[in-house]
Amino acid sequence: MRIADRYELTEPVGSGGMGQVWAGYDERLDRPVAVKFLKPGLAVEADRQDVVERFRREARITARLDHPGVPTVHDAGVVGNDLYIVMQLVPGTLFADLIAENGPLPVPWVAAIGAQICSVLAAAHAASLVHRDLKPTNLILGPTGLVKVLDFGVAAVLDSDLPKLTGTTDTIGTPTYMAPEQALGSSSVGPRADLYALGCVLYELLVGEPPYLADNALGMLHQHLEAPVPHVADSRDGVPSELDKLIFALLAKDPQNRPESAAIVYRHLLQWATVDLPELGKTPPEHSAADPTSPHRFPFGPLPRDTVARARPAAASTAPMSIPSLEDVHGVRDQALALADEERFGQAADALQTVLRLAAPFYGPGSPEILEARLDYAGMLMLAGDFRTALLTFEQLVADLTVRYGPKHEAVRECRLQVATCQAELGDATEALRTLRDLLRDSPDAAGFPLRTQIAVITAGVGQIDEALRQLDALLDDMRSMFGLDPADIVEVENLQEHLRHLADEN
Template sequence: MKLGDGRYELDELPLARGGMGEVWLGRDVRLDREIAVKFLRFPNDVADEALVRRFDRESRITARLEHPGVPAVYDVGVHDGRPFLVMQRIHGISIADLVAEQGPLPIGWAANIAGQVCAVLVAAHAAALVHRDLKPRNLILEPDGSVKVLDFGLAVAPTLTDFSRITSTFQRLGTPDYMAPEQVEAGDSEPATDLYALGCTLHEMLTAEHVFSAPTPFAVMVRQVRDAPAPLRALRPDAPPELEKLILDLLEKKPHDRPAGALAVYERLLPFISGLPDLPGFLRPLGVPSSSRLYAGMLAKITVDDSSALENDSDAGVETPHDPLATAIMSPEWREVLRRSDQDHPSASFLLRELAVRALPVPVAVFDLGGRSRGISLAWPERKVAILLPADGAESWTAGDADTFIGAGWDARPVGAWNVEGLTRRLIG
């Protein structure tokens, strides 16, 4: 099969098929390199233009995720009405196959693999992407020991416009053995959802068993919601108590009871990554130089003052994150804005969700210019555009407010003064 006007030549048969997609291996003839191509499969094989548009939007967002632990996205397109992603070809073994062949992994390796996944999740969550289907089958251990996290092509930004529609169309997204309670009960996904799946994956790497087993997928999902997991050391007595506690924390039923984020999990894994034994048949011998290991070794020697890394270059008087995309959708402020707008400003809720697809805003807890303070707001600092929401439903917009923002070069208006078309033109032309 050929795609892209003959640029991509694919093998005769797909490598793998799943409920939502299929993967083909092939070659980019123009650049003479190996590729993997993932096609979206329509429910019941019936074409759906809305899903095609959604896939295209998510592909562009996902392509922003540049990380050595994620296969690069090279291209996107549509073939015979079916959208596809052209990605970097990965060589290695899935963690699911590794555990099936090896049995429970050495503690150091399980922690190392989970730590690499955490590094990817730090980048993904910063880009407002939630994987939603993290599991051993989607983790590939390459011969040099690096880990690639697959299937970000269908990751979601939870506030995208037709999120609820895509979820209902594809049914409940995720794999029962790794689904967090909030996924099972409401189809919700947030960074903590990925951490729950990581806890299931780490438990499986250390025990070669699922956290919960049951005769049917539905019964597994019921156990994910209701049952307490078995402590790790009941199955793996040599596991350190601190590692057992980390897994139990990851498997907390309520998202806010889990660790604060992937970085916190990464730091808690570090003490267990030592004395990594060789894995004959799966890795190149550890004594043989590897360009990737050499490169990573040099990076590891670079220390950064985190306080300086967090400095931002935004306008004085406006406290915003360093990277708008880094906190927009995942931040508590953003969720609070959406909660309030859902309750009190239905038109604002539609506006914000629609605009998030095109240009993600930055939540601003306090907007202070010229001595005038406004409550929770959303802003696009690069364009100096802001939506102002009443903090308690009682703040009024005055001519003095307008003059202050205009004088500072900002186009800031109350939520009721914006509409989707006008704000879209103002942001992206």
Template structure:
């Protein structure tokens, strides 16, 4: 597969964002609805033949399991189909950072941030458990944090349905599903799973956010599984002193060896964690000004040459001609990576950013357009030669707010073109 390929007659691949043992994940665009998407592929020919049937069933299960969870912490599912010998799942494209990378960068998260992230995870788990679903593979690699602090839980590919109707676990003989560092004791011995299984994994994730390392470490999977089964429960306060006794006790209970000794529900844990969360990262917080459409850090395409810049602009122009405004804006966002660094607001950069903002306006993405116009105006204010353009940007930003029914400070523009407070 390569950038530009069209899947299902409508999904255009833009750049790869992940690869696993059985497939790939690409960022793409839905040409029919002009929106960014993530496309997850199962490459059947890369799966061992004796595991192929299980993998296909698991992949289709992920589509059904994710689609039935209507929760802001779960990516929306748009489509499921086949492309040659491959299966593909089309989902909402999430911008942000993988929690595992965030922990690696910070080493230890603040108590408030860890609690806020944990509370949002609980909210998703509560919705899943209410739908009789258990994730079974919760880990920092399957959790994303968006630029506004919202948590998204990915990969319900090994989710288990609860109840007598689901007798098959879709596992290969003798194989335990889950990731060794976060697997619950009952999973290690092939026992029944339930909501308490996810709560144990949550305890492992919380411990890692606070301590900077998982609760147990080992050189191989069997030793890791034995530690989950038999080693004493670690105490988080031995790794940092600013964790309260109540929070440390919650972690201890989440990591209990017996499922019955763990908290009763994800909702109960969410209530406790919310009390420790930072106000700035309160679960459910949504920004009124969405971030730029640039891919998340670590997923940026390589910097392009100046020769490619004109090609990208031509591509964006053609897309706009066909009223695919959001996709055109995404192309220009990527074109910004091709502009050599130098003066912060070189003419080429200003032109690109104006085009991007106007494309969002044409697409009806008024909040994104408002954010783009306001950000550019603020930077232009620092120059001595672009004041007229800064005023134009603010007028456009005010027009964007009026389109979504908001007025206030930036929605009323005075004779000078500068915004003034509405009376």
């Protein structure tokens, strides 16, 4: 399915507070996206104009919340009778799955997770936004350890417009994590309702189950209103007493008895996180979390391998996927080539990555068919501009192709050349030159001419223009002395030499 003449919807990945969510691709910008639709039937059950206005308000509210722990809103609009928001597609594991698969988590993990959530809440509350539905299915843990808070679409502005946005009889939230004042339908639900929900989430991460259990929603709301506040320490050993007191305070029935702000909770949680977390509001972007010193790297190492392997888009289906046949692998390769013809390189790379993740463990990463698909994948990554991932992929291909075909095979040489290209694109000219010179030593004379040209280009690129010109002089002498060489190749090098001479004169 395709909407707005640019968004291709690929599969439903779950439902949120107001509707269904699909994974898809923005064909125009070649990037994966999540598209959230208004829940079917809602526009019939309420005055359509009010629903449209509420939806647009939510889109604007979410779009202005600029924080690395919140999915970015890209677009919003109307298609037919449906309203939609286009957002960043977030890979990772939902907290609900994390708890179900791993049980209670280590205290430092929980503290680091909680601090990241507090960073998001502090930014939202400063912008007069309340999430109002914080829960494990609205929290996702990325493969690098970065926590993202999903579905701010049910947030409301903390002003006189609140009754207009939510309706006087409409209670937003989930009973298991709902603050008492929210359960009562109070119109004064504020930031401390989010802190109560945070207390419920932290309790569940430490104990393995929510603070209150009941057979139905009404019974659950009664528990939040009347049941004694539980202590984490009563259900789990080894929890610091001060952390137990903090969660107990977060779960206070009276909002005034809870901590004053998410910023205060953030600072308290830091003492139990055995990693250095950033200053509030300065959480680094997700890509920086690959650094072992990153504040989002958990103190006991990365997530368990089986958890990372199951990382998927938020709220994705957990249905098992069958092992693709080799014909399926060929079909995906053909699909990727067709996407590349439309310059949708990122989508092509994602398609190849998905089939390889399923097929490579079964057929072996070094089988000929899988190696061909891996070469396609690495090439698509380069075309998409993801040189860092492409570099790692080509480096592994060099090793695996060498084992299968030997070090002098053309595919090995090509991958080594692409390693150098990626290094140069990433700004590591020293490593690129080293890689090219090593490859040059293993290449015949004619095959070495393009390598020598590339070495000269990179040498000039680091400011050594005179040295590059000397390299080109020697290269042209060798090329002119070789019988049968295409004259166009010589002209190309001569043109490069002339260009570098102009640069040298200008300097």
